[in-house]
Amino acid sequence: xxxxxxxxxxxxxxxxxxxxxxxxxxxxxxxxxxxxxxxxxxxxxxxxxxxxxxxxxxxxxxxxxxxxxxxxxxxxxxxxxxxxxxxxxxxxxxxxxxxxxxxxxxxxxxxxxxxxxxxxxxxxxxxxxxxxxxxxxxxxxxxxxxxxxxxxxxxxxxxxxxxxxxxxxxxxxxxxxxxxxxxxxxxxxxxxxxxxxxxxxxxxxxxxxxxxxxxxxxxxxxxxxxxxxxxxxxxxxxxxxxxxxxxxxxxxxxxxxxxxxxxxxxxxxxxxxxxxxxxxxxxxxxxxxxxxx
Amino acid sequence: xxxxxxxxxxxxxxxxxxxxxxxxxxxxxxxxxxxxxxxxxxxxxxxxxxxxxxxxxxxxxxxxxxxxxxxxxxxxxxxxxxxxxxxxxxxxxxxxxxxxxxxxxxxxxxxxxxxxxxxxxxxxxxxxxxxxxxxxxxxxxxxxxxxxxxxxxxxxxxxxxxxxxxxxxxxxxxxxxxxxxxxxxxxxxxxxxxxxxxxxxxxxxxxxxxxxxxxxxxxxxxxxxxxxxxxxxxxxxxxxxxxxxxxxxxxxxxxxxxxxxxxxxxxxxxxxxxxxxxxxxxxxxxxxx
Numbered sequence: 001x002x003x004x005x006x007x008x009x010x011x012x013x014x015x016x017x018x019x020x021x022x023x024x025x026x027x028x029x030x031x032x033x034x035x036x037x038x039x040x041x042x043x044x045x046x047x048x049x050x051x052x053x054x055x056x057x058x059x060x061x062x063x064x065x066x067x068x069x070x071x072x073x074x075x076x077x078x079x080x081x082x083x084x085x086x087x088x089x090x091x092x093x094x095x096x097x098x099x100x101x102x103x104x105x106x107x108x109x110x111x112x113x114x115x116x117x118x119x120x121x122x123x124x125x126x127x128x129x130x131x132x133x134x135x136x137x138x139x140x141x142x143x144x145x146x147x148x149x150x151x152x153x154x155x156x157x158x159x160x161x162x163x164x165x166x167x168x169x170x171x172x173x174x175x176x177x178x179x180x181x182x183x184x185x186x187x188x189x190x191x192x193x194x195x196x197x198x199x200x201x202x203x204x205x206x207x208x209x210x211x212x213x214x215x216x217x218x219x220x221x222x223x224x225x226x227x228x229x230x231x232x233x234x235x236x237x238x239x240x241x242x243x244x245x246x247x248x249x250x251x252x253x254x255x256x257x258x259x260x261x262x263x264x265x266x267x268x269x270x271x272x273x274x275x276x277x278x279x280x281x282x283x284x285x286x287x288x289x290x291x292x293x
Numbered sequence: 294x295x296x297x298x299x300x301x302x303x304x305x306x307x308x309x310x311x312x313x314x315x316x317x318x319x320x321x322x323x324x325x326x327x328x329x330x331x332x333x334x335x336x337x338x339x340x341x342x343x344x345x346x347x348x349x350x351x352x353x354x355x356x357x358x359x360x361x362x363x364x365x366x367x368x369x370x371x372x373x374x375x376x377x378x379x380x381x382x383x384x385x386x387x388x389x390x391x392x393x394x395x396x397x398x399x400x401x402x403x404x405x406x407x408x409x410x411x412x413x414x415x416x417x418x419x420x421x422x423x424x425x426x427x428x429x430x431x432x433x434x435x436x437x438x439x440x441x442x443x444x445x446x447x448x449x450x451x452x453x454x455x456x457x458x459x460x461x462x463x464x465x466x467x468x469x470x471x472x473x474x475x476x477x478x479x480x481x482x483x484x485x486x487x488x489x490x491x492x493x494x495x496x497x498x499x500x501x502x503x504x505x506x507x508x509x510x511x512x513x514x515x516x517x518x519x520x521x522x523x524x525x526x527x528x529x530x531x532x533x534x535x536x537x538x539x540x541x542x543x544x545x546x547x548x549x550x551x552x553x554x555x556x557x558x559x560x561x562x563x564x565x566x567x568x569x570x571x572x573x574x575x576x577x578x579x580x581x582x
Contacts, residue, residue: 006482012400012404119558
């Protein structure tokens with residue numbers, strides 16, 4: 001708040017009103033509803049609902065399928081996060097270093113940011129296709145009989161690859177801007193002290209990039225958990241069947257296809273808690289963020 | 294200076310650097326190039342020979358069929374109509390978000406209001422939970438209000454988060470205090486100060502936010518999939534689901550048309566991001582920090 005702020009009362013209230021009304025109706029109401037209905041069991045024929053206490057949660061904890069999906073989500077998230085962060089970091093370091101064509105590289109490496117996840121998934125569907133896909137053909141040459149939508153492992157591989165492809169640009173943009181904000185004087189001092197480029201990277205550049213990397217870690221986990229819905233849905237052609245799915249997909253499937261509102265809400269609440277923990281973790285990291293300049 | 298002894302020797306390092314960058318760039322660009330060349334081939338040939346690296350003669354046919362051929366179950370949807378719906382969603386979302394966010398951020402930063410701290414927390418809690426985790430109840434609420442298959446139902450629930458508000462709050466806080474003091478001494482009221490000084494000052498920020506929000510809105514998938522069940526309300530990105538289902542059932546899938554629609558779905562956001570790169574990068578790296 002500014003010290004010299006205005007003292008009117010009605011105007012700021014009026015200015016805040018639209019935002020508050022919209023989040024009241026479309027955020028707090030649904031969020032509250034999710035928590036409430038996670039304690040109820042919906043009648044499948046629409047004849048009201050009964051209070052069942054924590055039954056939806058215990059059912060979830062006992063469900064072997066839920067555990068399986070949770071495991072898959074965990075591995076999927078870890079793979080997508082580390083692969084896209086790693087590749088993006090490598091590309092950003094190189095793009096920061098080269099003199100010629102730096103701008104062209106930057107453009108070529110970041111435009112995929114604007115591609116929607118389901119469109120990336122659609123492209124993946126074509127490239128990994130059983131009959132027409134060039135990647136399938138290439139893998140067949142290596143002796144890998146790739147079967148998208150049939151073999152769970154193959155489907156999961158395609159999901160990871162497409163999700164990583166789509167996420168590299170965001171990480172690249174942040175890493176590059178992080179690298180470019182390292183002061184010249186620091187770089188020059190490091191050049192004098194240390195001849196080896198690799199060692200210079202690990203001793204100087206990487207620690208200076210750590211705050212960006214931590215921040216990106218959270219962004220990428222959130223991306224893999226939620227935003228890859230489009231990638232998953234397109235690659236499995238909207239048919240969960242025996243295909244690997246993520247936790248968010250399961251919320252969607254059970255809620256809309258299965259009509260299990262209580263169970264789906266309980267899953268939503270579990271995800272909410274998960275995101276809350278992540279966010280709190282992120283804020284604590286940001287607080288402790290070290291500024292070197 | 295580090296390499297005095299090897300000065301005359303050929304340097305491998307720049308070659309490796311460029312090699313890695315070229316590989317990365319190819320990885321990003323090749324899928325689109327191959328998709329485009331494939332879409333220039335007749336569908337029958339694609340089924341026979343797979344995705345193609347050569348340019349065929351069907352490019353304009355497939356473009357016009359993507360744009361103007363009526364498809365879908367009801368036959369009332371064309372590429373043009375989906376493009377229009379996507380535009381409404383992208384622009385409506387971005388503009389709505391910016392206006393509402395700027396108003397709220399102005400109220401929080403520039404007014405001495407006890408309620409402001411409370412409002413701040415109410416608004417910023419929304420940053421914690423993405424729409425995906427409360428998707429079921431959000432659908433129930435919107436359906437209960439009778440807003441399915443309307444632009445209002447499509448756009449408003451997506452606006453219910455504080456990203457833009459947070460972004461403008463950060464920016465307003467960085468605006469020098471003297472500005473508002475000077476304005477007050479000159480007798481400018483809050484409305485005049487906002488419209489004549491703060492908004493013009495925020496122009497670059499507004500542009501950056503518009504690009505990010507437009508792309509975000511345009512690329513929405515899950516929410517439009519639930520909320521738009523009538524085909525005339527489909528956006529391009531939501532239409533991808535339809536294309537896949539159509540291809541799955543067909544004996545001769547319309548690959549050309551499908552790919553062209555997908556290309557149409559990425560064209561506007563990609564153009565905006567590429568042409569307004571510096572604003573976009575600035576907005577992105579500053580908003581999320």
